[in-house]
Amino acid sequence: MIVRMSRLSYRYPGSEDWVLKDVNFEADAGEFVLLVGPSGCGKSTFARVFNGLIPHFYGGELVGEIEVCGMDPREHPTYEFAECVGFVFQNPENQLFFTSVERELAFGLENLGLPREEISRRVEQALREYQLAELRDRSPYELSGGQQQRLAIASVMVMQPKILVLDEPTANLDPFTAVRILALVRRKTIEEGVTAIVIEHRLEVALPFATRMVVMVNGQIVDDGNPAEVIARQKHVVGRPQALELVERLIQAGLSLEVEKPSPEHIALSIARAYKVGEHAARRKRGSPG
Numbered sequence: 001m002i003v004r005m006s007r008l009s010y011r012y013p014g015s016e017d018w019v020l021k022d023v024n025f026e027a028d029a030g031e032f033v034l035l036v037g038p039s040g041c042g043k044s045t046f047a048r049v050f051n052g053l054i055p056h057f058y059g060g061e062l063v064g065e066i067e068v069c070g071m072d073p074r075e076h077p078t079y080e081f082a083e084c085v086g087f088v089f090q091n092p093e094n095q096l097f098f099t100s101v102e103r104e105l106a107f108g109l110e111n112l113g114l115p116r117e118e119i120s121r122r123v124e125q126a127l128r129e130y131q132l133a134e135l136r137d138r139s140p141y142e143l144s145g146g147q148q149q150r151l152a153i154a155s156v157m158v159m160q161p162k163i164l165v166l167d168e169p170t171a172n173l174d175p176f177t178a179v180r181i182l183a184l185v186r187r188k189t190i191e192e193g194v195t196a197i198v199i200e201h202r203l204e205v206a207l208p209f210a211t212r213m214v215v216m217v218n219g220q221i222v223d224d225g226n227p228a229e230v231i232a233r234q235k236h237v238v239g240r241p242q243a244l245e246l247v248e249r250l251i252q253a254g255l256s257l258e259v260e261k262p263s264p265e266h267i268a269l270s271i272a273r274a275y276k277v278g279e280h281a282a283r284r285k286r287g288s289p290g
C-alpha cells in the first residue's frame with residue numbers, strides 16, 4: 001500500500017471542530033480513486049494531508065496513523081514528498097510561480113537535478129500532451145483559467161510522481177478537455193501504476209475512469225468501493241449520472257441489463273447485448289432460422 005491512514009483526525013488551528021474524523025483509508029498502486037462529497041465536507045483538507053501541507057503549512061492538530069510513500073508527513077518536510085506526491089490545488093493560479101510556461105514545467109525537474117536532455121524530453125512531452133506548446137513562452141498569469149489548470153497538472157505530471165492528488169482538476173476545463181486530461185491520468189495509473197486520488201463533482205466526467213469511489217460526509221468516509229455500487233447506495237448524497245438513471249429505468253421496464261462500468265460505452269454495449277438476446281429469442285419463437 002502506497003498510502004495508509006488509520007483513525008486519522010484533523011482540526012485547523014484555533015478551531016475546536018475536527019474537520020477529518022477517524023478516517024481510515026488505504027490506496028494501492030494503479031488505483032484511480034474518485035473522492036466525492038458535499039461542499040465543505042473535508043475533501044480538500046484530506047488532500048492536503050498527502051504531501052504534508054497539513055500540518056506543515058496549515059498548522060493545526062493531526063492525530064492518528066498515516067504513511068504516504070513510506071513516510072509520515074508529520075515527520076518529513078513537504079519537499080521530501082515532491083518526487084512522490086503530485087498535488088494540484090483547487091485554485092491552480094496559486095501554484096504557478098514562474099515567468100513562462102516552459103520555466104514552470106522545467107523548474108521542478110531542475111530541482112531534482114535531472115540531466116538536461118531528460119528535462120527537455122519531459123518538458124516537450126508535457127507541452128504536447130497538455131496542448132501547451134503554443135503557449136510555451138507566455139506568462140502563466142496571462143493564461144485563461146483552463147490553460148492554467150492544464151499547466152498546473154502538466155507541471156505536476158512532469159515530475160512523474162507515484163501518487164497524484166488532483167483537487168477538482170477539471171473545474172475550469174471544457175468537457176472535452178476534462179475528459180482528455182482524466183484519460184491521461186487513467187493511462188498513467190494503468191501503464192505506470194500511478195495512484196490517482198481525484199476530487200471531482202462532475203460524476204459524468206470522472207466516472208468512466210474511476211476504479212473506486214470514496215464518499216466523504218462531514219469529515220468521515222461513509223462509503224468506499226466499486227463506483228457503480230457506491231452510487232447505488234449513496235445516490236442521496238452524490239446524485240446520479242443520467243446514464244445510470246437511464247439504465248435503472250430500462251431495467252424497471254423489463255430489460256435485463258448487466259452494466260460492468262457506469263460509462264456510456266459500457267452501457268451501450270450491455271443494451272446492445274440485451275437487444276440481441278431479445279431479438280434472437282423472438283426469432284426462435286417465430287420459428288425462423290438464425
Ligand SMILES: Nc1ncnc2c1ncn2[C@@H]1O[C@H](COP(=O)(O)OP(=O)(O)OP(=O)(O)O)[C@@H](O)[C@H]1O
Pocket residue numbers: 012013019037038039040041042043044045046058090
Ligand atoms: N485554511 C482553513 N482554515 C480553517 N478552516 C478551514 C480551512 N480550510 C477549510 N476549512 C474548513 O474545513 C472544512 C472543510 O473544508 P474543505 O475545503 O476541506 O471542504 P471541501 O470538501 O473541499 O469543500 P468544496 O467541495 O467546497 O471544495 C470547512 O468547514 C472549512 O470551512
Ligand SMILES: [Mg+2]
Pocket residue numbers: 043044045090167
Ligand atoms: Mg475543496
